[in-house]
Amino acid sequence: MAGIAGHGIANANEQREAALEQRVNELERQLHELMADVKAQRAAPPAMAPAVAASAPLPKATATVGGKPMIQETTITPGANPNTTFRVGGFVKADFMATRTGDGQLADGATGRALYVPSQIPVGGKSTGTDYDADAKFSRFNLGIDTVTDGGDKLGAFFEMDFFGNALGTQVSTNTYGVTLRHAYAYWNGWLAGQTWSNFMDVAALPEAVDFIGPTDGVIFVRQSQLRYTDGGFSVSIENPETTIIPNGGGATVQSDRGAIPDVTARYGWKGAWGSFGVGALVRDLRIDRLATSTTGALKDDTIAGAVTVGGKWNMGSSDDLRYQLTLGSGFSRYIGLGITGDSGLDSDGSLDTLDGAAGYVAWRHMLTSKLRTNVMYARSQYDNNVVATGPSATKSVQSLRANIFYSPYPKLDIGAELMYGQREIESGANGDLMRLQFTTKYSF
Template sequence: MYVRSGTSLRRTALALACALGLPGLAAADEAREAALEARVSQLEQQLTEVLTELRSQRAAAAAAPAPAAAAVVPAGKQPIQVVSITPGSPAGTTFRYGGFIKADFMATKAHDGQLADGAVGRALYVPSQTPVGGSASDIDYDAHAKFSRFGLGVDTVSENGDKGGAFVEMDFFGNALGNQNATNTYGVTLRHAYAYWNKWLAGQTWSNFMDVGALPEAVDFIGPTDGVIFVRQAQVRYTTGGFSVALENPETLIIPNGGGATVASDRGAFPDLTLRYGWKGDWGTFGIGGLIRDLSVDRPAAGSVAAADDRSVGGAVTVGGKWNLGKNDDLRYQLTAGNGFSRYIGLGITGDTAIDTDGNLDSIGGLAGFVAWRHAFSPKTRFNLIYARSQYDNPVALTGGNATEMVQSIRANVFYSPLPKVDVGAELMVGERELENGTDGRLTRLQFTTKYSF
C-alpha cells in the first residue's frame, strides 16, 4: 500500500507542476512567433527593395545605346577593326558591300563570217558585230570572268529624316592588261558612281530612260540586247513618287556620208532630257518614258572630208514593265519608238543620224522591243524564253546599203540555284543581222555560267 500511495503522490505532483507551467510555455511560444513574423516582414521588405533596384537598372540599360562588343583577341594580336568602318560619317550611317563572282563559258558559231579575235562580241552578244555575207566559221570557245563585280555603299538617315548616301560599283570588263597565254588580266572599270540626298541624285548610273526592273534573267551579260534600252551615264536626276526627270550626258552616233562605221560626236550643247513615270502593284509594274536629244556635229575639214556643222532634234518614247501571270510565271516587255535614239538601244546598233555631203544631219527612225516569259519550276529552278528585235529606217542615199536595217535574237535558258546566292545557268541563243542591201548573217551561241553573289 505504501508503494502504491507514493506512486500516486508523484503522479499528482507532476500533473500539478505541468498545470502550473503551461502559461509560461504558451507565453514563450507567442514571443517566438512574434519575433519570427517580424523577421519575415523584414526579409520581404528587403526583397522588395532589391527587385525595385533591379527593374530600375534594366530600364536604364534598355534606354542606353548598346556598347560595342569587346573583341576577343588572342594574346599578342591586334583586332582587325577597332574603329568605325566609316569614321568620317555622321551618326545613323550604315555601310554595305556586295557583288558577285561570275564565270562564263561559251561556244559560238558565226554562220556567215567570223568574229575577230579579241572582239567584244566574243565575251557577250553584240548585235552590230554579227558577221554577214561571208563563209561559216568553225566553233569558237571562250571563257572568262570579266563580269564579276563589287560595290560599296554608304547610307545616312539624319535625326529629322533626311536621307543621303553614295554608291560606287566596278567590274573587270576593261581593256586587256595581259593575254590569254598566261595571265588573262583585265582592267577594273567604273559601272556606277553617284551620290544622293533625299529626292536628288548626281553621278553615273543607269539612264532614267531605261527600265531596269523589266530586264529578264539571262546567261548573257544583257540578254534581250537587240531591242532593249541599255545605257549608263552621268546625270542629275530628281525623283518624286513615281515620277523622275534627268539631264544626262549627250553623245551622237553618226554614219558617215556614203556609209561606214559610226563615228561618235561629243559636240552637243545640251544634255539629253529623260522623263519617266512608273506604277507598281501586286499585278506587276508598268512604266512610260520619254527622251529628247540634241544631235550635233561640229568638225573642221580633214583631207577629202568636208567640214560639218549642224544639229537636229531626236527623241523617243518607251513603254514596258513586268506582268505577273501567277505565282510561278511573269511576262516582261518593252517597246521603244522614235528618231535618233539608236545609241540607247543594244550597245549602239546603228547610228542616231546620217550626214549628207553638205554636212547636214538626217536623224534615223526606228522601232525596238523585246518580250520575255519566265516560269519557275520550283524555288530552285526557273526557265526564260526571250525574243528581241529592232529595225531602222536608214536614209540609204546617205548611209549606203551596208547600214544595219534589222537585228533580232531568240534565246532560251534555265537556271538552277543549289544553294542561296549560287546560280548555275545554261542558255542557247540564235541571233540574226540584216543590212539595207539584203545581206544577212546568223550567230549561234551555247553559253554556261556560274555565279556566287555576296
C-alpha cells in the same frame, strides 16, 4: 629578464591568433550572407524578370540606324556623318561559251566574243566553225554609304566596278583585265548626281539571262553621268549627250561629242503586287561640228530627235511573270542594244539625217521549283535608213531568241545554261546569224 621577455612574446602570439580568428569569423559571416542573397534571387517569382530586362539598355547588335541593323559600335567610315551605314556587295561570275557564226568570223578580242553584240554579227562572209571562250571579267563589287540625319534627310553615295576593262595581259598566261567604273553617284533625298543607269531605262523590266544583257536587240541599255530628280513615281534628268553618225555612203559608225544641250529624259512609273509599269520620254540634240581637213570639207549641223518607251513586269501568279518593253522614235539608236546602228546618217551636203526605228522585247519567266527556274525571251529592233546617206551596208534589223535555265542549290549561288540564236540583216538584203551555247556560275555576296 629572460622570463619577462618570454612572457611578452607569448602575449603577442595570443593577440595575433585572436585577430586571425576574428577575421575568419567575419569572412564566414559574409559568405553566409552572399549565399542567402543568391538563394533569394533564385526564389524570386518569374514575373520580376521582364521588368528588369525592360529597364536594361538594348545590346548594341539590336540597335538600328535608318531602319538598318547596326553591326558595330564604331563606324567603318570614321570620317562619315553620324548615323551612317556602310555596305559592300557584288558577285563572282564565270562564263563558258561556244559560238558559231554562219556568215563570217568574229575578230579575235572582239567584244562580241564575251557578250552578245548584235551589230557585230558577221554578214555576207563564208561559214565558219565554232569558237570557245571563257572568262570571269564580268565579276563585280560595289560599295554603298547611306546616312539618315536626325531630321529625316537621306544622303549617301554608291560605287560599283567590274573587270571588263581593256586586257592587261594575254590569254597565254595571265588573263588580267582593268577595273572599270560602272556606277559612281551621290544622292540627297530626291536628287542624284553622277553616273548610273539612264533615267530612260527601265531596270526593273530586265529579264534574267546568262548573257551579260539578254534581250540586247531591243532593250534600252545605257549608263552615263546625269543629274536626276525623283519624286515618288516621277523622275526627270539631264544626261551626257553623244551623237553617233553613219558616214555618207556607209561605213563604221563614228561619234560626235559636240553640243551644249544635254539629253533630257522624263519617266513615270507605277508598281504594286501586280508588277510594275513605266512610261518614259527622251529628247536629244544631235550635233556635228568638225573643221575642214585636206580631204573633207567642214561639217556643222544639228537636229532634234526623241523617243518614247513603255514597259514593265506583269506578275502572272506565284510562279510566272512577263517582262516587256517597246520603244519608238527617231535618233535614239545609241540607247538600244549597245548602239546597234547610228542615230543619224550624213547627207552629201554635210547635214544630219535622223534614223527612225522601233525596238522591243518580251520575256517569260517560270519557276519550276523553289530552286529551278527558266526564261524564254525574244528581242528585235529595226531601222528606217536613208540608203542614199547610209549606204547599203547599214543595219536594217536585228533579232534574237534565247532560252535559259537556272539552278540555285543555295541562296546567292546560281548555275545557269542558255542557248541563243541571233540574226542581223543589212539594207542590201544580206544577213548573217550567230548561235551561242553559254554556261555560267555566279556567287553573289
